[in-house]
Amino acid sequence: MSDMSFLPTLKVFLKEHGEIYTVRHFNYRTRLCNVEGVGRCDRKLIRRVTAPIDLDPYVLLSGFSTRLDWWAAIRRFVGFEEDMFLFKVVVKK
Numbered sequence: 785m786s787d788m789s790f791l792p793t794l795k796v797f798l799k800e801h802g803e804i805y806t807v808r809h810f811n812y813r814t815r816l817c818n819v820e821g822v823g824r825c826d827r828k829l830i831r832r833v834t835a836p837i838d839l840d841p842y843v844l845l846s847g848f849s850t851r852l853d854w855w856a857a858i859r860r861f862v863g864f865e866e867d868m869f870l871f872k873v874v875v876k877k
Contacts, residue, residue: 788817788827788873791857797847798822803874805842807833807854809862811869816876824876833858833868842870 790798790806798804799822817827833839836855839846848854862868 785816794847826874830870
């Protein structure tokens with residue numbers, strides 16, 4: 785099982801909603817992960833992300849108010865990687 789990190793506000797969102805969408809610069813090979821302070825989670829690859837518009841269907845469960853806010857955070861933490869992957873992370877009961 786691998787670890788997965790989130791900003792504190794996103795960790796709170798995950799705990800409160802039980803799920804979150806997140807973009808990472810690599811494609812995780814394992815589904816089971818641990819989020820510190822949240823616990824065991826299931827991580828599922830949704831799609832490759834190439835542009836901000838790709839995020840539109842997922843914004844409500846991203847922890848961000850708008851697609852552009854989310855995209856700015858992706859650029860800050862993921863950078864300008866060509867390969868970016870959208871995952872759905874769900875807290876395991």
